[in-house]
Amino acid sequence: MKGDQLLHRHYPEARFGGFSDVDGTVAFYSRVQALMTPESVVLDVGCGRGSGLQDDAVPWRRELRSLRGRCARVIGFDVDPDAASNPGLDEFHLLDSGEWPLADSSVDLIVSDFVLEHIDQPTEYFSEVFRVLKPGGVFCARTSNRIGYVGLFASLIPNRRHVQVLRRVQEDREAFDVFPTRYRVNTVWALRRALRKAGLEGIAYGYEAEPSYLGFSSLAYAFGRVVHSLTPSPLRTCLFVFARKPMASAE
Template sequence: MNSKEIFYPEAKFGGFTDIDGTVAFFNRVNSLLESSFTVLDVGCGRGAYGEDSVPLRKNLRIIKGKVAKVVGIDVDKKAQDNPFLDEFHLIQGDAWPINDNSIDLIICDNVLEHIDDPDKFFAEIGRVLKNGGFLCIRTPNRWSYIALGATLIPNRYHSSVTSIVQDGRKEEDVFPTVYKCNSVAKLKRIMKKSGFECVVYGYEAEPSYLSFSKVAYLFGVLHQRFAPRFLKPAIFAFGKIKKEIA
C-alpha cells in the first residue's frame, strides 16, 4: 500500500482523495461552464493531463466538447499539439493574439507564478473577457514551504528536480518561476483593481509531490491538516468581471 492510500484510504476507490486539488479546482470550473461559452486556456501546455490515469480527474480537466470552443495560448510552440483545444495561438510579446471581449471564461492553471509583469497580464485578461466573464486561477502560494524551498534551487535546475519529486511530471513541462503575484493578499488586490468580484483563498491537497519519501509525505500530511490557510501550498481564485460601460 502506498503512502497516499495509508493516509487517504478513500483513494483506493477511484484513485483520488477527497482533497484532490485538481478535482476541487476543475469541479468549480466545470460548474461555471455553459455550452455556448468560448473558453481561453492561458498557458495551455501540451495537454499532459490527457495522460492522467484517473478518469474522473482527467475528464474534469478536459473542457473541449463541453463548450462551443476552447482556445489555447502559450509561449511554447509545443502547445500547438495539445489535442484538447479547438484553436491555438502562440504568445509573442505582451499582447495576446485574442480579440477584445471575445472570451466567456479564462482558465489560468499554474501559470501566474511564471508571470514577470502581473499588471500587463491582468490588463490582457480584462481586455479579452466579455463583461460578466469568469476568471479561474490556480497557482502556488509564495509563502508555502514548497515555494520557499523552490527559491533555494536555481531556476536552471527546477525542471530536473521537479521531475524527480513529482511523479509523472516531465522536464519539458517545467518553466522558470518568479512569484510576482503569489500571495492571497496580492492576488485579491490585483483582481479587485482589475474589476473582478472575486474570492481568493489558500488550498492544500494531499502532498503527492512528496511521495518520493515516506517521511517527507508524513510531514506533508501534517502540514495539510494543521497549517493555517495563508500558508497552504496552492491559491485558488475565482472572479467575475464587471466592466464600466461608457
C-alpha cells in the same frame, strides 16, 4: 513506498475512484465545469501540451480537465509552440508578446492552471484578462503559493536547477514542462490586490491537497499530511483564484 500506496494509506477514500477528498485538480476543475455552459467561449492561458488529458491515470480527473466539446470553443495560448498539439483545444495561438491575440470582450471563461507563478508582468497579464473577458465573464486560476513551504523551497533553488530537483520528487516530470518561476503575484494578498487593480471582483484563497511533493519518503509524506491539516489558508501550498468582470464594464 510508491505514490499510489502512500495515497491509499493516508487517504483511503482514494481506493474508490482514484482520488482523495482533497484532490486539488478535482476541486479546481469541478468549479471550472460548474462555471462553464455549452455556449461558453473558453480561453486556456498557458495550455501546454495537454499532458493531463492524456497521461492522468485517473479517468475522472481526465474527464474534469476535458473542456472541449462541453462548450462552444476552447482557445489555447502558450509560449511553447508544441502546445499546438494539445488535444483539448479547438484553436491555438502562440504568445510572443504581452498583448493577447483576441478581441475585447470575446471570452466567457478563462482558465489559468499553474501559470501565474511564471508571469513576469502581472499587471499587464490581469489587464489582458479584464480586456478579453465579456462583462460577467469569469477568470479561474490555480497557482503556487510563494510563502507556502513548497514555494519557499523553490525560491531557494536557482531556476537552472529546477529540472534536476523536480525530477527527484516527480519522476514523470519532463524537462520541457519545467519553466522558470517568478512568483511576482503569488500570495493571497498580492492576488487580491491584482484583481482589484484590474477591475475584477473575486476571491483568492489557499488550498491544500495531498503532500505529493513529499512522496519520496513515507515519513515525509505522513508528516506533510499533518502539516497540511494545520496550515492556515494564506500559507497553504496552492492558491485558487475565481473572479468576475463586472456587468457594469459593458460599453
